[in-house]
Amino acid sequence: MxxxxxxxxxxxxxxxxxxxxxxxxxxxxxxxxxxxxxxxxxxxxxxxxxxxxxxxxxxxxxxxxxxxxxxxxxTLPGLPVETPAALTFPVGARAAEPGADRTTVTWETPPPAHAEALGLAPHRPTLVHRYESADADGRGRRTAVTSFSAVALSEVEELGRYRDRADGAASAQLRRTYDWMRKAGLTLHHRDSITRLADTPSVRVTRRVHDQYARPLEITDLLVDAQQDALVYEFTLPAAG
CATH class of the missing domain: 1.10.10.10 (Winged helix-like DNA-binding domain superfamily/Winged helix DNA-binding domain)
Structure with a gap:
């Protein structure tokens, strides 16, 4: 044979x-x-x-x-699974004391740019995740908005479960999102664009994630209080199974 x-x-x-x-x-x-x-x-x-x-x-x-x-x-030998730190969601999230950051999920129409990037029809709702964090002195504020695609919600069981409880009130810890995606057999390709915003002390990070079939999975817009020149980089995380 x-x-x-x-x-x-x-x-x-x-x-x-x-x-x-x-x-x-x-x-x-x-x-x-x-x-x-x-x-x-x-x-x-x-x-x-x-x-x-x-x-x-x-x-x-x-x-x-x-x-x-x-x-x-x-039964093949393969690459070791990346450390959890490499899989932190959303982009820009940092280790914090309990209560130092705020995370929520809602079922709503995403921003137009997100809908277009995810291939969603106009006014079609999806799972939207919001993240806020700041230093103890109020500096270094970070805010992120993530929208998930229909593919991500249908193939990643852990994400799909959030639809019925996405009321925008309860805390939603999705830090293992990329781990869940990989366990669902998805190879993750990230493309992060980091751009300094004119006349402000902030930078914008836009992360787009798609799988091995070029299907969009999520898009995140992160605002960070910092000084940074424009930067674009890409990397791929293999599926876990």
């Missing part, structure tokens, strides 16, 4: 192509990482669950995936 690390071609069965694409993702993930459910994989690749089962069987026969009572996981 030919192994799945051979080049893919259009003449190969659909399940074989799915197996090959999935293997590429697994090689960039952490060792022993769990795979998303068959339903999620079917939706991600745009195929039936039966096709996904066939693809997983190919990987199992090659010893690349193992299945137990909790589901399937990779």
């Amino acid at each position: 030919a192994r799945t690390d051979h080049p893919v071609s259009e003449t190969q069965p659909l399940y074989w192509r799915v197996a090959t694409e999935l293997l590429c993702e697994l090689r960039n993930g952490p060792p022993g990482g769990r795979l998303p459910s068959e339903r999620r994989l079917a939706g991600r690749f745009g195929v039936s669950r039966e096709t996904v089962r066939q693809a997983l069987e190919v990987l199992r026969r090659d010893g690349l995936v193992a299945t137990d009572r909790r589901g399937s996981h990779t």
